[in-house]
Amino acid sequence: MATAPTMIGSTMTNLRCTYCGTEYDADVLQTLCPKDGRVLAPQYDLQRAAQTMTKQSLIGRPATMWRYTEIMPARDPEHVVTLGEGWTPLLRMDGLGPLTGLTNVLAKDESRNPTGSFKDRGLGAAITRARELGITAVAIPSAGNAASAMSAFAARARMDAFVFMPQDTPDAMKAESAAYGAHVFLVDGLINDCGAIIKQQSAGRGWFDVSTLKEPYRAEGKKTLGLELVEQLGWRVPDVIIYPTGGGTGIVGMWKAFAELEAMGLIGPKRPKMVVVQAEGCAPIVRAFENGERHAALWENARTVAPGMRVPIAVGDYLILDAVRESGGTCLTVRDEEMIELTPKIAAATGIWPAPEASSTVVAARKLRESGWLKEDDEVLCFFTAGGIKHLDLAAIPTGPILTPGDTKIGAIIDATLAERGV
Numbered sequence: 219m220a221t222a223p224t225m226i227g228s229t230m231t232n233l234r235c236t237y238c239g240t241e242y243d244a245d246v247l248q249t250l251c252p253k254d255g256r257v258l259a260p261q262y263d264l265q266r267a268a269q270t271m272t273k274q275s276l277i278g279r280p281a282t283m284w285r286y287t288e289i290m291p292a293r294d295p296e297h298v299v300t301l302g303e304g305w306t307p308l309l310r311m312d313g314l315g316p317l318t319g320l321t322n323v324l325a326k327d328e329s330r331n332p333t334g335s336f337k338d339r340g341l342g343a344a345i346t347r348a349r350e351l352g353i354t355a356v357a358i359p360s361a362g363n364a365a366s367a368m369s370a371f372a373a374r375a376r377m378d379a380f381v382f383m384p385q386d387t388p389d390a391m392k393a394e395s396a397a398y399g400a401h402v403f404l405v406d407g408l409i410n411d412c413g414a415i416i417k418q419q420s421a422g423r424g425w426f427d428v429s430t431l432k433e434p435y436r437a438e439g440k441k442t443l444g445l446e447l448v449e450q451l452g453w454r455v456p457d458v459i460i461y462p463t464g465g466g467t468g469i470v471g472m473w474k475a476f477a478e479l480e481a482m483g484l485i486g487p488k489r490p491k492m493v494v495v496q497a498e499g500c501a502p503i504v505r506a507f508e509n510g511e512r513h514a515a516l517w518e519n520a521r522t523v524a525p526g527m528r529v530p531i532a533v534g535d536y537l538i539l540d541a542v543r544e545s546g547g548t549c550l551t552v553r554d555e556e557m558i559e560l561t562p563k564i565a566a567a568t569g570i571w572p573a574p575e576a577s578s579t580v581v582a583a584r585k586l587r588e589s590g591w592l593k594e595d596d597e598v599l600c601f602f603t604a605g606g607i608k609h610l611d612l613a614a615i616p617t618g619p620i621l622t623p624g625d626t627k628i629g630a631i632i633d634a635t636l637a638e639r640g641v
């Protein structure tokens with residue numbers, strides 16, 4: 219009698235340039251395509267992967283992003299550097315009905331990851347592969363959350379970590395990176411300026427640069443967003459995915475996930491419409507989309523309170539724009555004040571306190587419903603890429619009244635305060 223096939227590990231075959239198609243050895247450290255400077259993407263033997271990665275076999279696998287071993291890049295499961303990232307909840311958000319005019323909103327709550335954002339997926343995969351290929355020191359330009367994530371995974375892997383971030387990055391991310399033992403440098407500039415410093419400094423110092431899409435594995439970690447949401451929905455896709463976009467790894471990764479799942483026979487040809495949201499003060503992808511272009515020029519004087527969206531130029535611009543266009547999706551901007559204003563309303567209506575990036579997806583959903591682009595009952599998945607706790611500077615922090623224990627007027631003070639607040 220034939221025995222059931224056991225798990226076969228990663229089926230990664232090689233890396234392929236997403237622009238010119240040239241193939242490269244995946245077991246040598248690679249960055250961008252040496253021919254055209256574009257993004258390299260891992261390829262897998264999907265037929266072989268489909269033999270053991272089945273709907274049935276996934277039941278009972280670890281509740282982390284590494285459950286999809288066959289189409290993940292770690293050669294040896296023993297080498298995986300993990301903090302339990304992934305397998306975050308996909309929640310119904312009925313409380314958003316009155317705020318958006320939509321009846322069927324879902325959110326993927328990525329604040330449940332180890333350092334509180336979905337950056338843990340990308341950096342978990344990148345650090346795993348860097349260590350597997352012999353790297354001992356890593357550097358990152360980051361607008362915020364990526365630095366926290368890289369610092370945590372580098373600590374876990376016992377690697378040296380060098381972080382370059384804008385000087386006005388929220389304190390939480392500066393403090394996290396330092397707490398995990400990274401060497402933090404603050405820069406009078408934006409993430410692209412940080413990237414230029416690393417490019418200039420890393421060669422002589424032996425640092426490996428884990429910038430978004432400049433190495434092939436961060437997007438593979440983000441790919442698990444797509445794998446998970448499909449599995450959590452019972453092997454189908456939603457109608458629309460709204461994604462707060464900076465460097466765009468999440469969109470690029472999810473788009474690859476859907477193609478791989480279809481090739482493995484796990485889903486059909488239907489794709490969600492992919493929607494890019496950017497801040498009005500930094501919207502290079504939206505501008506390129508509106509101008510019918512495949513590449514997005516640098517956005518001058520980028521400004522927004524949402525650090526993850528303060529990315530003036532994206533190496534993977536063509537991959538993001540291709541996915542949006544092929545899916546029949548769209549791109550739009552929202553204003554900082556709209557994100558800030560909606561954040562406590564979302565938290566109070568749903569029990570999930572979103573980061574400004576996550577709030578931007580709800581603002582976008584409301585606008586797309588108002589314009590008629592979304593139908594009332596479309597199944598819309600908003601990506602809650604991080605939580606609100608790292609952004610205390612944007613929150614309303616109660617300051618009073620302060621009650622004195624033993625004071626006989628406590629009851630009256632509570633009544634007066636509640637009356638003042640309209641309760």
Ligand SMILES: *Cc1c(COP(=O)(O)O)cnc(C)c1O
Binds near residue numbers: 363604
């Ligand atoms: C980085 C980040 C984004 C943007 O993600 P990309 O995949 O790089 O476009 C969105 N939200 C948060 C909270 C982030 O940290």
